[in-house]
Amino acid sequence: MEGNRDEAEKCIHIATKAIEAGDKEKALRFLNKAEKLYPTDRAKGLLDALTKNGSSASNGAYRRRAAESSDHTGARTEGEGRESGGGDSAKTFTKEQVDGVQRIKRCKDYYEVLGVNKEVSDEDLKKAYRKLALKFHPDKNHAPGATDAFKKIGNAYAVLSNPDKRRQYDVMGSEEPSSPGHSHRGGFDFHRGFEADITPEDLFNMFFGGGFPSSSPHTFNNGRTSYSHEADYRQERTDDRGDGGFSMFIQLMPIVVLILVSILSQMMVSPPPYSLYSRPSTGQTVKRQTENLHVDYYVTRDFKSEYKGSALQQIEKNVEDDYVSNVRNNCWKERQTKTDLLYAAKVYRDDRMRKKAEQMTMDNCRELDRLNNLFRGG
Structure with missing residues (x-):
């Protein structure tokens, strides 16, 4: 079940955080639960690693206590220009x-x-x-x-x-x-x-774009309970409630309703006569190309006999409008990502992020330029 797979991924994520924090018992608990929900090689590998090398977890616990101690020490020494970091180096x-x-x-x-x-x-x-x-x-x-x-x-x-x-x-x-x-x-x-x-x-x-240069996990405390602790707490509350049949039924109810609504919608609304991608489920596997911009699209085998003349022209206009809109949106995302990476690389002099930005292929932006040239030529 896909639902169990998502829950198993959450358990593996929490277990990974517990391993980083040195909490071996918690990590084992969530990895075992992940294996029960949806067995994966990743969870099995982590379980084997914990079982064979338990000492690393205890070392992590020591590092966690040292880091917690450094937070209190840093708060008391504000203004001194140095904060204890729980190790040989100081921040x-x-x-x-x-x-x-x-x-x-x-x-x-x-x-x-x-x-x-x-x-x-x-x-x-x-x-x-x-x-x-x-x-x-x-x-x-x-x-x-x-x-x-x-x-x-x-x-x-x-x-x-x-x-x-x-x-x-x-x-x-x-x-x-x-x-x-x-x-x-x-x-x-x-x-x-x-x-x-x-x-x-x-x-x-x-x-x-995910992650900070040389980043390390942080807990952002809002004066009551930290975000990471809140997530673990909610997960543990879910564990405590158990996996009873009625509880599982209540959890699956929204998914069942969504599936039923989707089925009814498909029965009441006919699918569009074209798709930008091949869709065997709707029979739209016959590849065609618009006359103006040469955009590929897919239709059913009966399409040619049903759509002719002005109807065909309108269909191809809709295909090109959808395609251009998709390319324009994706190009904007590419440019935004590249701008953010270059800005961060400049501020923190991070060559890795600069190279990543420079190596972006910008495929959608190149396609948008091609379309613009076709418009101008037309």
Whole structure:
């Protein structure tokens, strides 16, 4: 079952995090569950590795305790320009980084966090987030409080980039705490319930193509429970509920309803007479090409007898419109990805990211240029 496969992948992901943290018992528990849900070579390999080499997990536990200790030590030594790193090396930071964190802490609303006004456009909002996210990412900024600042920056962008949440925030958002007993934690508790629907790290990865140069796993604490701990907690709550038949039925109910709706929709609505890709399920396997832009498309065997003259011309116009739209959207994504990689490579002087950007083939953009030349020639 595909549902079990997804759950097994989640269990393997949690087990991998547990291995990195040195929690061998938790890793074994989730790997065993993954094997029961959907056996894979990956889960089996990790189980074998843990069973044969248990000492590495205990060493990881020591590293985890040392890292936790360094977080508390770093918080007590703010302003000294050095933060204990739980090892022989120390993480240093500059006065400029400390001042930047303090500025974020003093901000009274999300607009001030990103350094923009309320009339800011979506594009300028992206630029502001991109610049600050790179500056305050905990892998590059080790100043005390940088993690909280990074979280606040991500939260601010996630709220303001959502039209509905931004509209509500403009009306209701303020620097007041969400409840009288709440701690302000350095001026960061002014959201009044306006929290992001995505973690800061996931948001960062969406902008920069996944992962940060020389990145290491981080936990972004919001003053109560860390994101990674929340995910593990929800997974463990699911384990505790058990795999009873009724519980499984309730979980599968939305999928069953979705399948039924899909089947009914297919029965009531006839499929389009063409497809940009070969689709054996609908019988659209006969390849044709538009007369104008020479775009390939696929139809059924009866297509030629059913569509002639003006009807055929309209079909081919629709095919070309769909194709050009797809190519244009994919080209935009390619350019955006390349721009983000080059920007990050320039800021952090990362040759690996620069080479990755320069080696992008930009196939859709080249195809768009070809189409534009055909339009001009026509």
